[in-house]
Structure formats: C-alpha cells, structure tokens
Amino acid sequence: AQSVTQPDIHITVSEGASLELRCNYSYGATPYLFWYVQSPGQGLQLLLKYFSGDTLVQGIKGFEAEFKRSQSSFNLRKPSVHWSDAAEYFCAVGVYDMRFGAGTRLTVKP
Amino acid sequence: DVKVTQSSRYLVKRTGEKVFLECVQDMDHENMFWYRQDPGLGLRLIYFSYDVKMKEKGDIPEGYSVSREKKERFSLILESASTNQTSMYLCASIWGAQGNEQFFGPGTRLTVL
Numbered sequence: 441a442q443s444v445t446q447p448d449i450h451i452t453v454s455e456g457a458s459l460e461l462r463c464n465y466s467y468g469a470t471p472y473l474f475w476y477v478q479s480p481g482q483g484l485q486l487l488l489k490y491f492s493g494d495t496l497v498q499g500i501k502g503f504e505a506e507f508k509r510s511q512s513s514f515n516l517r518k519p520s521v522h523w524s525d526a527a528e529y530f531c532a533v534g535v536y537d538m539r540f541g542a543g544t545r546l547t548v549k550p
Numbered sequence: 551d552v553k554v555t556q557s558s559r560y561l562v563k564r565t566g567e568k569v570f571l572e573c574v575q576d577m578d579h580e581n582m583f584w585y586r587q588d589p590g591l592g593l594r595l596i597y598f599s600y601d602v603k604m605k606e607k608g609d610i611p612e613g614y615s616v617s618r619e620k621k622e623r624f625s626l627i628l629e630s631a632s633t634n635q636t637s638m639y640l641c642a643s644i645w646g647a648q649g650n651e652q653f654f655g656p657g658t659r660l661t662v663l
Binding site: 444446449474482483484486489530532536537538539540541542543 | 581583585590591592593594595598600606608609640642651652654655656657
C-alpha cells in the first residue's frame, strides 16, 4: 500500500536561511510525487510534482525537490526562506487516489 | 481557473444528526475526493468517485457515505454524526488520472457536539 512519512512535525528556520523538508514514501511502482502547501486558513496549493525524468524538479515560489529512488525520498528545498513561507507543507504520493503525509509546520523567525 | 466550492466553511451539529457536506467543481473533472484533515494526521482519504454514480472507499470510510448523482457534485454524508467526526473536511477534484494535480476546496470545519 502506498504511504508517506514526513518525519518532522515542526521546523523553525530564520528568514533568509535555507530549508529542507523531508519526505519518505512507500509505493509499489514508479511513484507520482507531490508537494502541497497550506497557508493558515487557506486551501492546499500545489508547489511541484514529479512523474519521471529529471530527478530535480522546480516548483513555484522558488521551491525545488529531489527524487531519490534509492532512498525512497522526495525532499523539498528552498535556498532562502521568506517570512511568507510560514505554512504547513504536505508530501503526497499516488497515481489516482493520493496519500498524504502528516505534514510539516514551518515557522519562520525574523 | 478551476474552482472547487464547499457548501459551508463552518458547521456545528449535534451527535446523532445526519450531516450533508456538499462539494461542487466547475471544470468537468471526472474524479472527486473527500478527505478529512486532523492535526498530526495530515489528510486521510474517506471516499472518492471516478464517475457519476461510482464510488470507492478510501482509508477511513467507516461512518461515512457519499453520493454522486451529477458530475460536478460530490456529497459526503455522515449518517449519524459522532464527536470523533469533528474535523476539517476537504473536497478535491482532478481531471483524468495519472497523477494530475488535485484541486482543493477551502474546507468545511465540522464540529459535532
């Protein structure tokens, strides 16, 4: 069965610092992988997705993620965090019926 | 832009009541989904539908049912609401399959007293 693990429940970074959010997945075939962001009081917005090809994918708002099959990981990164990035981030896997991780809440310190 | 709307942003019901949560999408998407979102648990799939009158159970269907009489509308039904169904409910729709982006509604925060 497909599943997603986000090991970090809450991360705090300083504005301008780099960010990496971890995601590990379990899936029987080639996975379709996604990162979504949910700002306070808002719906979920797609940041980026991976299907195949280049294992480093670029998304919106300056985010990128790297697919590593050997580690079953799809970590999200940003070189310099902005205060507006404070939100909850969800990793998801699936072809049709997706499964989401528990989420990582990001706090940005001034 | 794709728009997914949910009938209520906030809802308060009493234990034992029958509750209807409505979701409408305006982009002719075949597939629609209901999730519940709880702190520390993320989004969990309750039911999904890949066509009118078709439905499939997700991971936590117990205590819920769904209805899809029209392509644009997908309803989640709590036959007899219980306090452990207090949660945020999110509806989503998607065009086709093969890992396309899901578009989410704003959510309905349901409180069962």
